[in-house]
Amino acid sequence: MDNPFRRIFIALPVNDDVIIQSLSSVVDNLTKYRSILKIVSPINYHITVKFFGQVESNIVESLTESFLSLTQLNMVNYNIDKISAFSTKGNPSVIWAGLKCSEEPLINIINSINELSLLFKFPVEKRKFIPHLTLARIKNNEKVPLELKNYLNSNIELKSFSSVFNELILFESILKKTGPEYKKLGVINLI
Secondary structure, three states: OOOOEEEEEEEEEOOOHHHHHHOHHHHHHHHHHOOOEEEOOHHHOEEEEEEEEEEEHHHHHHHHHHHHOOOOOOOEEEEEEEEEEEEEOOEEEEEEEEEEEOHHHHHHHHHHHHHHHHHOOOOOOOOOOOOEEEEEEEOOOOOOOHHHHHHHOOOOOOOOOEEEEOEEEEEEEEOOOOOOEEEEEEEEEOO
8 A cells, every 4th residue: 555645845955066075074074973873975965945744645746736836936055154963952963064045045935935835734934944954863862972072063164165056856755774765756946
């Protein structure tokens, strides 16, 4: 029997080789902790704009059509700003690269996605949007060594390269033992 739900999200893909290369020294350092980390493959780098979660399969086609009808969305200039982590009870849970983005086009994209969400009765995120690129997640119940915590708090120096998001993509996330596989359901070329 087919699954009645599909994991759906909207993202800005990070596909600039210069940006990916600029993060390689950080990722290389994180590989020392591979036993406690799930490191994100560079081919999966993206900025999640909206995570819908489990969506009923019978509305995914309508959601895709409505997504593809979004127009007049502009490219977003960005650069990597910092390396940081989201914490749970004082321990890092997600390690990420923060981005500085051109605000107006990003706000327009977020507003359009919020309207789309309301159309399909999905809640609109109330927290301030923090553009971030997930580099690694801490595996469940793993203790984060002090050395890694200190590294994350060390104001990691990054070369600042600029790039642009030129696509907005509706993805389906298919969870596998080897990690998530992202299937493109719809692509909007930003102008």
